[in-house]
Amino acid sequence: MEKILAPSTCPSCGEFLKWENHILYCRNVECGSQSQKKIEHFAKTLKIKGLGPAAIEKLELSNPGDLYFLTPSDIEEALGSKKLAEKLFAEIQNSRNAPLNMVLPALSIRLIGRTATEKLSKICNGLHEVDEEVCSKAGLGPAATESLLKYLDEGLTFFLPHTMMFEKPVQRDIVGTVCISGKLKSFKTKAEATKALEQHGYTVKSSVTRDVTVLVNESGIESQKTIKARDDGLMIVENLLEFLGENYGTA
DSSP, rough: OOOOOOOOOOTOOOBBBBEEEEEEEEEOOOOOHHHHHHHHHHHTTOOTTTOOOHHHHHOOOOOGGGGOOHHHHHHHHHSOOHHHHHHHHHHHHHGOOOOHHHHHHTTTOOSSSSHHHHHHHOOSBGGGGSSHHHHHTTTTOOOHHHHHHHHHHTTTGGOOSSBBEEEEEEEEOOEEEEEOOOSSSSSSSSSHHHHHHHHEEEESSSSTTTTOOOOEOOOOOOOOHHHHHHTTTTTEEOHHHHHOTTTTTOO
């Protein structure tokens, strides 16, 4: 049987490949294939519609920062459509308002994804505060910390128009604790109902714990949760939308 040899160079840029944990990597930061994938990831994370692989190739983009120097004319010339150019330009402009919570995991920084970003958002206000001490307090490991600080030292974020500030969750007073039993009729999923309740200051639990004050049961089935809640004298809600009030969605 003919032996299969691993490639020694990147098929895209020709750079020598490096073995890391039994996997070959191209570490050329100017590799064309890597650049395109990073822009695809950036666009997907920031929800920039219309910026797929074909559009990125036609626009000849090399990094996410290039997006914000494009004019409608540039896009129209590359894509051959004024209508598409107007839509994509609007999408790009709207993405300027994205908080660091979205931008940081969009940058394809090794070991820095949504989880690491969330940890950092709880410790500091923006990217300008990030250093080794902040990373340590946030609970980032040595490898992730080194990766992030190296990226910041390279100054690549200077080409982006974002404020690089974290968006902090609105703190609301806890007005009660709710447990949801069975299927819902007023919301498609329990996740949507939970979000609505939390927006109105309620904590949501999966079981009838001692601190639960309200049980939501829209199915009408006398579940064990419902029986326990009734025995404990808790409020039983049969229509969550009515319970939240007419102003649901504006809070």
